[in-house]
Amino acid sequence: GIQVEQSPPDLILQEGANSTLRCNFSDSVNNLQWFHQNPWGQLINLFYIPSGTKQNGRLSATTVATERYSLLYISSSQTTDSGVYFCAVRLSGNTPLVFGKGTRLSVIA
């Protein structure tokens, strides 16, 4: 099946710093989502981005489908950005979303 690899696995940032999280996938996909899981377990949708670039406030994401990767940019990080960031992809048709193992981000004041 499709492989989804996220890097780095863990990241510690000083408040105000910028960061880039990466998601590599092993096959062509027709659906890619980024989620933020907060400390209480809630998965929050950040981006639905099978290709191209999107921005939402301090966050932006770029997916280069032909090269099988996606990047999530966090600028001017805040302590509330802490949590685990997941990338999930769908291969095609009726296949389910496949999740990466996540990047655990800790933003310290």
Next chain:
Amino acid sequence: ETGVTQTPRHLVMGMTNKKSLKCEQHLGHNAMYWYKQSAKKPLELMFVYNFKEQTENNSVPSRFSPECPNSSHLFLHLHTLQPEDSALYLCASSQYMGLDNEQFFGPGTRLTVL
């Protein structure tokens, strides 16, 4: 608020108990999902329902029994669980199964089996 609610949020049960987890979505979606998230493991898909029909059972033990009475509600019935079943159980929904559909998650039920 994602439009997907789950109850209870926390559950502690003994191995001989029977309990049920409930999920409800207010998004008008037609596909619903159960996931299991154990400590330090990726999310594992358990079941998928599309238009109330089960389309995926990801080799889940029979002590987990799903039920989808309509497109808005999804249950997970639990019976004779093991301590290793302790995990966060997440429900999700999407407009349709497959195609280019964004999936939305509920807040989860944190289950502890004693």
